[in-house]
Amino acid sequence: MLLAVDIGTLLTLVVAIVVAYLVVLWLALAFYVVRDARRRTTSPGFTLFAMLLGFVPPFLGALIYFMVRPPLTMEQVRSLAIEEQVLLEPPVEGVPTRPCPTCGREIEQEFILCPYCRTQFARRCTGCDRSLRLGWGVCPYCATEVGAPALARTGR
Ligand SMILES: [Zn+2]
Numbered sequence: 001m002l003l004a005v006d007i008g009t010l011l012t013l014v015v016a017i018v019v020a021y022l023v024v025l026w027l028a029l030a031f032y033v034v035r036d037a038r039r040r041t042t043s044p045g046f047t048l049f050a051m052l053l054g055f056v057p058p059f060l061g062a063l064i065y066f067m068v069r070p071p072l073t074m075e076q077v078r079s080l081a082i083e084e085q086v087l088l089e090p091p092v093e094g095v096p097t098r099p100c101p102t103c104g105r106e107i108e109q110e111f112i113l114c115p116y117c118r119t120q121f122a123r124r125c126t127g128c129d130r131s132l133r134l135g136w137g138v139c140p141y142c143a144t145e146v147g148a149p150a151l152a153r154t155g156r
């Protein structure tokens with residue numbers, strides 16, 4: 001019967017598509033696991049372990065990998081370390097500082113905005129490059145007109 005043959009062919013086709021789809025998904029997942037492992041560790045042992053898990057058992061291995069992988073990528077670890085270092089760093093000696101009017105952290109007097117909370121409270125003179133308060137329309141150091149006072153805070 002012609003119709004039966006057609007349904008058989010159709011079924012084979014559907015199964016083939018599903019299998020191909022699963023294989024592609026499995027390979028993509030395995031490669032993703034290996035790449036992810038490389039971003040999280042420099043240890044070749046762990047990368048090899050991740051590679052094995054990514055391929056066998058299919059899908060389940062990747063799931064196990066996601067449960068045991070290091071929680072942070074090396075990039076995240078590095079930026080966390082830098083952040084910590086910056087927070088611990090004392091203000092540079094000899095530079096006059098003052099507390100930020102918004103968040104209260106010590107910042108250098110010449111700063112035109114707070115690097116911590118991003119509040120802007122001054123701007124640069126276009127002529128002599130010194131910091132001017134936002135309300136000033138003219139530079140008191142070099143008499144350059146700096147335009148209308150920008151009272152709106154541009155922080156955030
Ligand atoms: Zn601040």
Ligand SMILES: [Zn+2]
Binds near residue numbers: 126127129130143144
């Ligand atoms: Zn000036």
